Amino acid sequence: MDIDFLTAPPLEFLGRSVPFRQADYVVIGIPFDRTSTYRPGSRFAPNAIREVSLNLETYSFLSDVDAEDLRIHDAGNLSTPAGVEETVERVRRVVSEVIGSGKVPILLGGEHTIAYGAMKALSGLGMGFDAMVFDAHSDARDEYEGLRLSHATFMRRAFEELGVRDIRYIGLRAICKEELGFIRREGVRAATALEIKGLRGGSHCLDALLSPTPSRYISIDLDVLDPAFAPAVGNPEGCGVYPEELLRILKRAASANVVGIDLCEYVPVYDDGSTGAQGVRLLLEAICAIEASRRGG
């Protein structure tokens, strides 16, 4: 890939990397956490995720796929010396090139704002897609601490400025009045953590959200998981989704044509090893589920 702001990874995801032109999947680390407001440090996640991935078994019982057989290119890390606008523009450029080459980008955040760059790429390519966002928060404020584009506002900007209208939140449980007003006013769909657990509403809302579309972008903020399972995140939020609930939904979500995926908001400095193990396992299962779907399984 001829992009001057990518630097080679110190370790390769899963310990191997095929050349770019042979790849079906392209891993890109985005060590950016400039707008984090509570617990920064997700800039260290891309390399930490790679390190965890070296110590995992790669076979998925869920999808009967072994990730070590997949053609994955690790393109390294985006250099992110600049502010948020320049960073999302760089993400847009690299994701556009990967998708334009017929490959699936796998973004390793970084804070969640980087997903805006990926969605901007999809919009720019004229792709109709649904944005399936696994997150405790809606990230849909109009402004937060003086910023119009940040981890707390980027979904609002995606809706308003990128025209991303088919947003599907999974695991939502922490929201401010303004965001709730936006979601209700615009009819944005969500399966809340309570609905996933059957404490309110029914499973029909989840079924509707998982309905297939021509293409799907999957964005995973690790704080969707309960902090008992994933404490090392930027903004932990209790009463969250359990790993088996997330796995079940991810498997179904991957049955659509998934054109890109990200994993964000992991903050390794707070980790005793549990969050990394959980997050990277989930990412691996998601990739294997996408592969199984592409094979027609």
Ligand SMILES: [Mn+2]
């Ligand atoms: Mn988020």
